[in-house]
Amino acid sequence: MSTTRKTNSLVDFPSGNVLDRSLEDLVGYNVKRSNILFQSGVRKVLEGHGLNPRSFAALCQVVAHPGISQSDVARVLGIERSGLVAIIDSLQENNCLERTTVQDDRRVQALKPTQEGIETAKRAMVDVNAKENQIMENLTSDEQITLLSLLQKLRDA
Amino acid sequence: MSTTRKTNSLVDFPSGNVLDRSLEDLVGYNVKRSNILFQSGVRKVLEGHGLNPRSFAALCQVVAHPGISQSDVARVLGIERSGLVAIIDSLQENNCLERTTVQDDRRVQALKPTQEGIETAKRAMVDVNAKENQIMENLTSDEQITLLSLLQKLRDA
């Protein structure tokens, strides 16, 4: 007797099926499904701070590197400059940062975090960390650390 | 002297900055960036087989579970039924599967893989596996296995 799923299905879902396991054993597929878990969970948390995943990431960069240019934020985050405009607009509307002019190069607008922006980033980061711990609750602390370091090593390529 | 990036930046990027590391130390952020690496790499490979990530995943399910319904494929893949229609349409146009009627329940259309569909799935899987190994080339074999098992354990929650 094979182990079947609870829904009323046309076919059995025997555990250990070769081709089924092939998909479930792809790292990329598991990364994609895991990304959905984190994305949806973290998005909900960030909404409470008037942020979304991208604006949160951008704000973190501005807070960490006051005076950074939009182009540099885009480079660090791996997104297009054009897509960053609306994100910076929203952060500016929320009084999280200011666009300031630069004497040496009048093309760029240095991004300076406001005190409110700094505090928003810190509060959001606390909540995001808590949410991540909740999402990973069935991993031990060591396993969480291992997962993080392996993903970072992967990205270093 | 701090370590700076190569681009002409307004600000320094000292390694070890607290708030910058906070973002880079979020598991969710690393999952998101890793997902982009896999997604773009695998997508290119699948194009050579007339597939994309979603149609490949759906085809794998149909090959692994001949006779599966569209609703079940959607449930297993974690996507909406409505979004699956176009995917199944494209797989049917490529002669990878057939929609067949079911006597017991005339609402459902059991999905049966064609011989061409089975072979396409197998060939694509070989290439995807090779691509994943390339993407993870700076991880040892043990590390790749650990990463996979941790992601699977995370998703079991």
Next chain:
DNA sequence: TATTGTTATACTCTATAACTATA
């Protein structure tokens, strides 16, 4: 009432191209 497949719709995310002003 609930489910399957389907269509229509809209919304988010994101990339591309082109423009301007500066360098």
Next chain:
DNA sequence: TATAGTTATAGAGTATAACAATA
């Protein structure tokens, strides 16, 4: 000629709602 910021635009991905046929 190259870069910064910006705008417009289009495409992919995906969720929602509603519908007809069937259970």
